[in-house]
Amino acid sequence: MSYYKFKKLIVGNGTSIENKIMHVEDGKILEFLDSYDGDMIQADYIMPGLIDCHTHICFPPVADMMGAMEKMNDTDIVMHAVKNLEDILKGGVTYIRDVGGVNNIQLHLKKYLKDGSIKGPDMLCAGKIVTMTGGHGWTVGRECDGPDEVRKAVREQLKAGADLIKVISSGGVLTPGVDVNAYQFNVDELIAAREEAHKAGRKICTHCHSMQGVKNSILAGIDSVEHATILDQEAVDMAIDAGTYFVPTLSAVHFIIKHGEEGGIPKYAVDKSKSVFKKHQASFKLSYKSGVKIAMGTDVGTPFNKHASSSAFELELMVKAGMTEMDAILSATKNAAMLLGVDHTHGTLEAGKVADFLVLEEDPIKNIKTIQSPSVYKNGLKI
Ligand SMILES: [Zn+2]
Missing domain, CATH: 2.30.40.10 (Urease, subunit C, domain 1)
Structure with a gap:
């Protein structure tokens, strides 16, 4: 004692x-x-201890992350993930929600975290991200189209032991050739995914930048919108009415713009980040001011967004964007624990x-x- x-x-x-x-x-x-x-x-x-609601323990936070991952085999990824977990804990994060890994390595690592053979935070994790054919994250995700295929894909993740489901409802910064302003899964596909997740007592989150994608996700009853980049008052009001959480991940775009092409980040990712930066900041301010439930997440594993240090830094970014210190801490403690469904013991x-x-x-x-x-x-x- x-x-x-x-x-x-x-x-x-x-x-x-x-x-x-x-x-x-x-x-x-x-x-x-x-x-x-x-x-x-x-x-x-x-x-x-901080709770980070949006991590990628399997991703290396290097300049050309997607290029690096093409060259990594499963053993390489395991070695990185084990180190990343240790770094996350050292950085003050005692609980994470991992929202998209590779070949379910993150799911398998849970066993070793639990028995103490590796060090790290407590972890809930999604299986493979569920995305439309050619959608954001398709290189590591499970591609599927139409409500029936989406149901099957979600059921596969539950069968593999996923604690939650991650879907994709807009284009993303790090997938070449997809537009961040375009929505991806349709509402009927999102509803199918949400039904399967909730039936199994699991939560579901969605990656989303585009405004229509955010609205589709809220309409479909998704529990949290990750990034929530381009919003208007209607989207914010819908989130408040539905009780949807936003997980802003300000760090992701911050580090891509900070290091840029000079730092080796592919041009398509830098261009897309620059195109949304101001809108993202405005959306964060609007959702905070209006009273949306905000939970802290970083997207660690994206370029220069390091597992060892980004979660605490995300709080600094949120304060810089207008949040009070107490509310920034709240987003990484009680609010995050509620989103994860672990608030009875943590947060x-x-x-x-x-x-x-x-x-x-x-x-x-x-x-x-x-x-x-x-x-x-x-x-x-x-x-
Ligand atoms: Zn992410």
């Missing part, structure tokens, strides 16, 4: 507690005390919850960047 004496603890539900002692036992938070006579660990600022630091937390040098409400150099505790143990 351990006792952590803190100046301030961010609960993860939008509130904080000051000058108490957190009592941790058997990997869980037992209680908060006003005083304690025995040995205590001084931990000035504490917050929950906030309360009695009875799992002791996944970060000890920080400064108050993150005053300096969000302090989250970028955390001491990380998983199940009550320092990693």
Whole structure:
């Protein structure tokens, strides 16, 4: 058992507690005390471990990620994924939702995470991404067309052990030849996918940049829209009415534009990122201001979007785009835990919850960047 004496603890539900002692036992938070006579660990600022709702542990975050993956065999990918998982945890992320891997390697790695033979965060993962023929992500995804084929493709992922389903409802930045402004799966295909996921008690998320694609996804009852890049007030209002989460992944486009073609990123990806950057920022502001439920995700594994550091950096980007520090933290704690369906055990630091937390040098409400150099505790143990 351990006792952590803190100046301030961010609960993860939008509130904080000051000058108490957190009592941790058997990997869980037992209680908060006003005083304690025995040995205590001084931990000035504490917050929950981050939850990243959009990762790709199988992808190498190099300039030409798609080109690199063509040259990687399954063993190469496993070796990268194991390292990426360790890096994610060291970066302060204690739970991830992996939304698209390669040959279900991410699903197989769960077993080794659970038995402790590899280090990393807790993980929920999709199987192969489900996409239309030639749609975004087709090189690693399961292509299918029409509601019946989509049903079969989703059922295949559930059979393989997927914790959730990932579909594609618009073009994407990193697939050459597809337009980010175009929607992809039709509403009837999205409904079929959502029905199969929900029937099995799983959630479903969709990759989507295009405005029509976002609206189609909300109409179809998809649980979260990833990227949510091009929005108008109608799309935002629809999301609020339906309770749909947005996972903005500001890091993905940020790093592609920052490193550009000079950094070796293919021209098509840089051009597409530049074409949506301003709209994405405006959409993020509009959805935040209007009250859409926002959960933090990074898209780590895309060019220069590194597993070791991007999740904490995403919070800085969200604050730069107009979010308060407390709300940015909320998006990576309680909101993210609710989207993953793990909020009964994770996401906030309360009695009875799992002791996944970060000890920080400064108050993150005053300096969000302090989250970028955390001491990380998983199940009550320092990693
Ligand atoms: Zn992604």
